[in-house]
Amino acid sequence: MRDVAVIGVGMTKWGELWEKSLRSIFVESALLAIQDAGVEKIDSMVVGCMSSGLFIGQEHLASLLSDSLARNPVPATRVESACSSGGLALRQGFIEVASGLSDVVLVGGVEKMTDVTGSEATYALGTAADQEYEGYHGLTFPGLYAMMAVAHMNRYGTTRDQLSMVAVKNHDNGSKNPLAQFPSRISVEAVNNSVQVADPLRILDCSPITDGAAAVILCPADMAAKMKKPVIRITGTGHASDTIALSSRKDITWLESTALAARKALAMAGRKIEDIHLFEVHDCFTIAEIMITEALGLAERGRGGRAVEEGLTSIKGKHPVNPSGGLKAKGHPVGATGVAQAVEVVKQLRGEAGDRQIKGARCGLTQNMGGTGGSALVHVFERE
Amino acid sequence: MRDVAVIGVGMTKWGELWEKSLRSIFVESALLAIQDAGVEKIDSMVVGCMSSGLFIGQEHLASLLSDSLARNPVPATRVESACSSGGLALRQGFIEVASGLSDVVLVGGVEKMTDVTGSEATYALGTAADQEYEGYHGLTFPGLYAMMAVAHMNRYGTTRDQLSMVAVKNHDNGSKNPLAQFPSRISVEAVNNSVQVADPLRILDCSPITDGAAAVILCPADMAAKMKKPVIRITGTGHASDTIALSSRKDITWLESTALAARKALAMAGRKIEDIHLFEVHDCFTIAEIMITEALGLAERGRGGRAVEEGLTSIKGKHPVNPSGGLKAKGHPVGATGVAQAVEVVKQLRGEAGDRQIKGARCGLTQNMGGTGGSALVHVFERE
Numbered sequence: 001m002r003d004v005a006v007i008g009v010g011m012t013k014w015g016e017l018w019e020k021s022l023r024s025i026f027v028e029s030a031l032l033a034i035q036d037a038g039v040e041k042i043d044s045m046v047v048g049c050m051s052s053g054l055f056i057g058q059e060h061l062a063s064l065l066s067d068s069l070a071r072n073p074v075p076a077t078r079v080e081s082a083c084s085s086g087g088l089a090l091r092q093g094f095i096e097v098a099s100g101l102s103d104v105v106l107v108g109g110v111e112k113m114t115d116v117t118g119s120e121a122t123y124a125l126g127t128a129a130d131q132e133y134e135g136y137h138g139l140t141f142p143g144l145y146a147m148m149a150v151a152h153m154n155r156y157g158t159t160r161d162q163l164s165m166v167a168v169k170n171h172d173n174g175s176k177n178p179l180a181q182f183p184s185r186i187s188v189e190a191v192n193n194s195v196q197v198a199d200p201l202r203i204l205d206c207s208p209i210t211d212g213a214a215a216v217i218l219c220p221a222d223m224a225a226k227m228k229k230p231v232i233r234i235t236g237t238g239h240a241s242d243t244i245a246l247s248s249r250k251d252i253t254w255l256e257s258t259a260l261a262a263r264k265a266l267a268m269a270g271r272k273i274e275d276i277h278l279f280e281v282h283d284c285f286t287i288a289e290i291m292i293t294e295a296l297g298l299a300e301r302g303r304g305g306r307a308v309e310e311g312l313t314s315i316k317g318k319h320p321v322n323p324s325g326g327l328k329a330k331g332h333p334v335g336a337t338g339v340a341q342a343v344e345v346v347k348q349l350r351g352e353a354g355d356r357q358i359k360g361a362r363c364g365l366t367q368n369m370g371g372t373g374g375s376a377l378v379h380v381f382e383r384e
Numbered sequence: 385m386r387d388v389a390v391i392g393v394g395m396t397k398w399g400e401l402w403e404k405s406l407r408s409i410f411v412e413s414a415l416l417a418i419q420d421a422g423v424e425k426i427d428s429m430v431v432g433c434m435s436s437g438l439f440i441g442q443e444h445l446a447s448l449l450s451d452s453l454a455r456n457p458v459p460a461t462r463v464e465s466a467c468s469s470g471g472l473a474l475r476q477g478f479i480e481v482a483s484g485l486s487d488v489v490l491v492g493g494v495e496k497m498t499d500v501t502g503s504e505a506t507y508a509l510g511t512a513a514d515q516e517y518e519g520y521h522g523l524t525f526p527g528l529y530a531m532m533a534v535a536h537m538n539r540y541g542t543t544r545d546q547l548s549m550v551a552v553k554n555h556d557n558g559s560k561n562p563l564a565q566f567p568s569r570i571s572v573e574a575v576n577n578s579v580q581v582a583d584p585l586r587i588l589d590c591s592p593i594t595d596g597a598a599a600v601i602l603c604p605a606d607m608a609a610k611m612k613k614p615v616i617r618i619t620g621t622g623h624a625s626d627t628i629a630l631s632s633r634k635d636i637t638w639l640e641s642t643a644l645a646a647r648k649a650l651a652m653a654g655r656k657i658e659d660i661h662l663f664e665v666h667d668c669f670t671i672a673e674i675m676i677t678e679a680l681g682l683a684e685r686g687r688g689g690r691a692v693e694e695g696l697t698s699i700k701g702k703h704p705v706n707p708s709g710g711l712k713a714k715g716h717p718v719g720a721t722g723v724a725q726a727v728e729v730v731k732q733l734r735g736e737a738g739d740r741q742i743k744g745a746r747c748g749l750t751q752n753m754g755g756t757g758g759s760a761l762v763h764v765f766e767r768e
Binding site: 001021050051053054056057058059060061062063064066067071072073074075076077078079080081082088091092095096098099100101123124127128129130131132135136239240241242243244245248256257260370371374375 | 435436437444450462465507512516520625632
């Protein structure tokens, strides 16, 4: 397999973009990435999107977007793995370049979520759960993660304040990210006292509904070496599935797919978790980030709550997690999230992350997951 | 890139399978393919499905199916390209094996279409068109293909009887396929006099709504050589996009994406179209097969109607097209079709196609497309 590098990144401001369509937000980000890479020609496109069918009544999405981008007749592939669709797109693009079949591949992620009502959005997101065993019996995602939170609190003593500290940290980081949907600081009290969604989760424990897109350009590492920008290689990719229904899991306080995907990606990169300087992870709910911290091995099992409380995962801590603001503050257009994580890591490794720059960062990791962990994608990025 | 072979195929009877769920029909086909391949372990899964979101309210599909197949935690990827989702899954599986990342990859395609009402199915299928420029203004797929047919008839003199002859030929072939949804012979008169859907297309010009799945197992060709079955290699893959909206096309009587994908696949295989012994193509409507015949170069531009009339594409003709019965008789579970085409070609090249066997076939081609040709996938298969 050939070595693969990221040579361009693009992302625009996320939020409730009622005046823009899915294709326009995708094209904006894709054009930024193409401009950043300084390439004329792309050989192929891979697009991650969870449910354009339910959100905007459109499938056949990748061809539609290659057309919107005036890139027909390039091969255009859409992949779906619920909220990890973006990370999966990155992996497919990586494999395509690594295989030698294509040189320059545009990897994009997109979701347009605010053109439907709240209950329609809840239904669409619910299709990431096992509908026959969960959704059709009334479970929604806040409810599923609430069960995971209750179990984690009961077993390990994780506290309500620790959940809130995840949100506070990520909003602190997000306040320095001009592209974030909610670039505002919040307090532990504000989270604790925000409206309850599914006990113990409050509204400020939850990532928002967002319209947004993100894009990166991949090419062989030897081609990237001839360009002007710092070369950021993807040195590891890991992908794993798990049961979708929580009821089938051995342990609902543990994210096995994330642990496995991370182990594979790190082994491929020849790295240990201690070698990584920053992490962009899938904090769809505050409890998720706590569990991911454990699955990645940044904290011992059950100690993810303490890790955030002790500042281990803050931007100035030993293991900075979600310097971008994470899903919580940056927003969570589900199909775009995994690609946006790569955008942030590349900016950090290039030293282009502005006020939230982690000094001297040369190695970063993204962790993106679908549903309650039914799928997980982990990638390792390194600056040469 | 490594050479890639198909070592297992699986498919069950297609039809209106009201007593079965999507996951059960997928698992049945996947288990048959695994059994046929004689492998214990699979490294990865790729699933093609167009719109499980709109048809059954379920996304996160690949992880769900790896779970249903008891294959967690294998990496599980779902791809979508409307009605060419199955062909796209085959291509992604091919790239993954060719890259060296995985050895044994299960490629499946599935669609469960009969659990919704007719108007809901029409809406879901309409998401393969450009909704903002076509669907939301009232166009449905029979309407789109009817416009293509009218243009083809006006420009080239293609006749109503020639359209019917495509359906008659494919039902003749399908009558010999026990897995076909409609394994029954029909006449030109029956097609001509069947109920009109969108002038000039009659109901018997249209492929049906179908529940079904299909699966193949891929591995490196050198691994396949050690097994007992004839080695069927995938020697070429081609993929192209085109505008989704017909209004943006230079010529609505010509399928440019199919022509391009075929050129790429044949060049990769080092073959000319005359080297191919059988073709499985995307006859979603009778006019589609006529246009595909031209785009592949089996007939001159405008002569696709005459080709079927003169018997060129019949099972005993010079260029047998759709020996399986095609989408018309075999059925068209949209995400499964592209994989089922591969199943048929492998059976033919192995000499396992029963009453519809094309004697001495050693080289076959599949052509799968999305929408009115907004995407196209072509693969070349050869028996060593």
